[in-house]
Amino acid sequence: MIHAVGLDEKADARIAGLSGGQKRRVDVGLGIIGRPELLFLDEPTTGFDPQARRDFWQLTRSLADEGTTIVLTTHYLDEAEALADRVGVIAGGKLLALDTPTGLGGRDTEEATIVWEEAGTRHTPPLGGTHRGGGPAVGPVRRGGARPAGDPTQPRGRLPRAHPTTRQRRCTRGRLDHGGGGPMNALAMGWERTLLELKMYSREKEAVFFNFLFPILLLVMFSTIFGGQFSAADKAAGMNAGRLFLPGLIAAGVMLTSFQTMAMSVTVERDDGTLKRLRGTPMPPVAYFLGKVGLVLATSVAQLIALLLVARFLYDVQLPTDAGRWLTLAWVFFLGSFGGTVLGIAYSSLGTARSIGAVVIAPALVLQFISGVYFAFRDIPSWLQQVAAIFPLKWVAQGMRSVFYPDALASQEMAHAWEPGRTAIVLGLWAIGGLLLCAKTFSWYKRGTT
Numbered sequence: 001m002i003h004a005v006g007l008d009e010k011a012d013a014r015i016a017g018l019s020g021g022q023k024r025r026v027d028v029g030l031g032i033i034g035r036p037e038l039l040f041l042d043e044p045t046t047g048f049d050p051q052a053r054r055d056f057w058q059l060t061r062s063l064a065d066e067g068t069t070i071v072l073t074t075h076y077l078d079e080a081e082a083l084a085d086r087v088g089v090i091a092g093g094k095l096l097a098l099d100t101p102t103g104l105g106g107r108d109t110e111e112a113t114i115v116w117e118e119a120g121t122r123h124t125p126p127l128g129g130t131h132r133g134g135g136p137a138v139g140p141v142r143r144g145g146a147r148p149a150g151d152p153t154q155p156r157g158r159l160p161r162a163h164p165t166t167r168q169r170r171c172t173r174g175r176l177d178h179g180g181g182g183p184m185n186a187l188a189m190g191w192e193r194t195l196l197e198l199k200m201y202s203r204e205k206e207a208v209f210f211n212f213l214f215p216i217l218l219l220v221m222f223s224t225i226f227g228g229q230f231s232a233a234d235k236a237a238g239m240n241a242g243r244l245f246l247p248g249l250i251a252a253g254v255m256l257t258s259f260q261t262m263a264m265s266v267t268v269e270r271d272d273g274t275l276k277r278l279r280g281t282p283m284p285p286v287a288y289f290l291g292k293v294g295l296v297l298a299t300s301v302a303q304l305i306a307l308l309l310v311a312r313f314l315y316d317v318q319l320p321t322d323a324g325r326w327l328t329l330a331w332v333f334f335l336g337s338f339g340g341t342v343l344g345i346a347y348s349s350l351g352t353a354r355s356i357g358a359v360v361i362a363p364a365l366v367l368q369f370i371s372g373v374y375f376a377f378r379d380i381p382s383w384l385q386q387v388a389a390i391f392p393l394k395w396v397a398q399g400m401r402s403v404f405y406p407d408a409l410a411s412q413e414m415a416h417a418w419e420p421g422r423t424a425i426v427l428g429l430w431a432i433g434g435l436l437l438c439a440k441t442f443s444w445y446k447r448g449t450t
Helices: 019-032 051-065 077-083 164-173 183-203 207-223 234-235 242-269 275-280 285-315 323-350 356-370 382-388 390-405 407-412 420-441
Strands: 038-042 067-072 087-091 094-099 117-118 120-123
Touching: 019 038, 019 051, 019 275, 051 067, 051 077, 087 117, 120 285, 183 207, 183 285, 183 356, 207 242, 207 285, 207 390, 242 275, 242 285, 242 323, 242 356, 242 390, 275 285, 285 323, 323 390, 323 420, 356 390, 382 390
Parallel strands: 038 067
Antiparallel strands: 087 094, 117 120
């Protein structure tokens, strides 16, 4: 697609660094991704150089040959003649003419006369006679267009056909096809979206630092600063600063990579028009959300692995040895990440690109302090413990403590137990509620626009 719109040399460039004409090519590329059945192109080759223009013409012909109906507006008459099956001339908001390129203006019925000048004398060969030199005379010439021979009354697009093509029937049944829209194609595009999201995320240095690296740096700092406060007896029992802070920082990392990342990125994409442009492409909407979920899973899993490696090899934290605890880690991590993702997407509707930072970070920071991330949960006042118990972060942190802490410390929880069943119920309810809120509040368009 990048080659088709003539942007090979800018394949690794950011859109903000492209020229106006190059951004126009990106818009055209977004419009033809997915091989749509009906495609509107508004002056698509404006700003293209001659070679890119010819390449795009070839791409347009290929789309039409494969069954895509294309409505194209252009000020280039040669472009209309080269590409169109039917041409409409519009002036003053009115359709003045509609015909095939060869029939427009009666060119297919009028005769053309060849006239030339030689030695100052104007010559017109007689019809049916001979010209000077004895050869046959030039007769009437029927004007023709630049289109290949064929039935000009039958456009190559999809809509005029009375019966679905084989390709259409395959798409209707939902099987994958190189230009169809079935579930398999949505999954494939979701995977491509995930790769694109990861690439864009890696370029956002602030997001990488505050959402991905921040919990890892805090683990290093806390383990180093507070490491000397643990007695030999504590260390003999396997408890040290790294083990104390690890569960809470894993929980904080889940929230940062899911809730905070989604709330801030979706808001920015909505306000700068990215979502609106994506909605106008043939990309299935589910592919966008699959890309976001893929981004959260990839970054949160990578962060979890990094935290575990740092804790184990730098601070000698004892990791679980039985499968049950690892299973608990898996389902708490999944429910927390999924719930944070859908809640973050829903929460993005509360702010704009300018305000979303404060709207997200301030509440998230408060929740981290009262949910046992930075302090032992037993040291937090009981009324704040009750407030924290309303939100999912406290339950993710408690689930992680049940994985990494000795069972004897369960007595220090609010209910004097790890409560795995209640943890699963609360996180599950938040995930379902977040999904419903996401479906109810999500919008592709900036507030006040359509």
